[in-house]
Amino acid sequence: MREAVMKVFRGTDSGSGEFKTYKVPIEEGMVVLDAIHYIQGYLDPELAVRWNCKAAKCGSCSAEVNGHPALMCKSRMDHFPEGQEITVEPIKTFPLVKDLVTDVSWNYEVNKKIPAFKPSENADWTFMQEDIERVQEFRKCIECFLCQNVCHVLRDHDRKDVFYGPRFFVRMAGLEMHPLDTENRAGILKDQAGLGYCNITKCCTEVCPEEIHITDNAIIPLKERVVDEFYDPVAKLFKTIFGKKK
Amino acid sequence: MNQSKTSGAPAELGATSRNDAWWVEPALVATGFTLFIIYATWRALVDYQFQEWGPYLSPFFSPKITLPGWQWSPAILILWMPAGFRATCYYYRKAYYRAYFMDPPACAVGHFGGEKYCGETTFPLVLQNLHRYFLYLAIVVVGFLWWDAFSSLFYNGSFHLGLGSLVLFGNCIFLSFYTFGCHAFRHLVGGRLDCFSCTSGAKTQFKLWNIVTKLNEHHMLWAWVSLCSVGFADFYVRQLAAGVWTDIPFIGS
Ligand code: SF4
Ligand code: SF4
Ligand code: FES
Ligand code: FES
Numbered sequence: 001m002r003e004a005v006m007k008v009f010r011g012t013d014s015g016s017g018e019f020k021t022y023k024v025p026i027e028e029g030m031v032v033l034d035a036i037h038y039i040q041g042y043l044d045p046e047l048a049v050r051w052n053c054k055a056a057k058c059g060s061c062s063a064e065v066n067g068h069p070a071l072m073c074k075s076r077m078d079h080f081p082e083g084q085e086i087t088v089e090p091i092k093t094f095p096l097v098k099d100l101v102t103d104v105s106w107n108y109e110v111n112k113k114i115p116a117f118k119p120s121e122n123a124d125w126t127f128m129q130e131d132i133e134r135v136q137e138f139r140k141c142i143e144c145f146l147c148q149n150v151c152h153v154l155r156d157h158d159r160k161d162v163f164y165g166p167r168f169f170v171r172m173a174g175l176e177m178h179p180l181d182t183e184n185r186a187g188i189l190k191d192q193a194g195l196g197y198c199n200i201t202k203c204c205t206e207v208c209p210e211e212i213h214i215t216d217n218a219i220i221p222l223k224e225r226v227v228d229e230f231y232d233p234v235a236k237l238f239k240t241i242f243g244k245k246k
Numbered sequence: 247m248n249q250s251k252t253s254g255a256p257a258e259l260g261a262t263s264r265n266d267a268w269w270v271e272p273a274l275v276a277t278g279f280t281l282f283i284i285y286a287t288w289r290a291l292v293d294y295q296f297q298e299w300g301p302y303l304s305p306f307f308s309p310k311i312t313l314p315g316w317q318w319s320p321a322i323l324i325l326w327m328p329a330g331f332r333a334t335c336y337y338y339r340k341a342y343y344r345a346y347f348m349d350p351p352a353c354a355v356g357h358f359g360g361e362k363y364c365g366e367t368t369f370p371l372v373l374q375n376l377h378r379y380f381l382y383l384a385i386v387v388v389g390f391l392w393w394d395a396f397s398s399l400f401y402n403g404s405f406h407l408g409l410g411s412l413v414l415f416g417n418c419i420f421l422s423f424y425t426f427g428c429h430a431f432r433h434l435v436g437g438r439l440d441c442f443s444c445t446s447g448a449k450t451q452f453k454l455w456n457i458v459t460k461l462n463e464h465h466m467l468w469a470w471v472s473l474c475s476v477g478f479a480d481f482y483v484r485q486l487a488a489g490v491w492t493d494i495p496f497i498g499s
Contacts, residue, residue: 067263197365
């Protein structure tokens, strides 16, 4: 039977933690999460991993496989060349709990700061498909936080103090582009959310398992809306003369 | 669990667990840009005596501007517009932040640079927000280039079609695909609306937005194709003007 060599991070602290190597028999259709489950079941029952659906829909099993931020349940073993070691590490941008499990609660705190959907009092709740299509793309998000993990503003620069991160720009874009929403979040986007810290290098888009065009469809359109409101002198003048859009 | 990150997060340039050739893309991009910048600078500042030949005007020297007392290359008066347009373009920003600034050089790869990262929030990079003004200028420049391409069909009072005209038209098409696929344009023609069906004006804007979106999906492709086409169109006219190449006439002479 074919075997894969898995190098898995073990430990509760990245300083003292280390990689352990396991040999796992490969079966047809297997994904990295299956291999991790095999290790748990037969080789090392103490290995900690978080997962729920094994269907790339719950967003729990985010990790870094051969250095690529990915869902373990969406990373097929036959994708890797035979005989090559496969490394599995926890995502790096959030505090480690144990082995492959990290504490992503910072994200939930950020989420609470976003002004919620606010329809007008007498909103007509029928709307056309073309008006909601952009928002539907953003609603595909499974909150795996792989985009938050890979974003260099959080990962390398550690600017959690000034930057909400791509997942929350996706959420805010969905609210801002909603035909019935009346709230204006441009000021928050520019200041508290730190949209300007994003330098549109697109790593969030590269890793998103839901293939949301995070940069092109959420972040850049939001940047342009912030330009309308704060940077474009002509647009500003226009607004003063003809009144605000919302 | 006292640290804010799982440590081992790459702080050093190039630190990564990736085992693929992540450095190939930034290396190719840096090489491509550098070659183009060297060529364009040489043409604009050194080799600028070859600007036109017969019916063809090089895109680096269009429109023809004569300023009294201006004794330097006319390209200086023109090229800052397309250069500013590309330098502030969302695609090029991504490309050079990765390839030149290495911040980050590739995804999940350690970056270059210190602690004081401000992104595009402070001067000078905050000026990237004025990209749309360069878009307005770029549209004017593309307009002149279309004019040049059509004018090349009429030479010495009769219809004329040579390889040079095809080169100029090809360049206009690619430049238009690039310019009108711009993210700022996509916003201005319709993306800024929250409701596409609410007014008849919004419905028209929605149609435009859909077309621009189609171009925008391949913005990187058009950025590169048009960069090559504008460089080649200039080089073609230069070679004719320098007498190195001869044009191939199809109709007329
Ligand atoms: S495009 Fe912006 S938000 Fe996305 S990973 Fe890059 S810097 Fe972060
Ligand atoms: S936007 Fe994509 S990568 Fe980010 S949390 Fe949602 S699904 Fe995950
Ligand atoms: S286990 Fe649910 S996304 Fe992988
Ligand atoms: S975004 Fe590339 S030209 Fe405007």
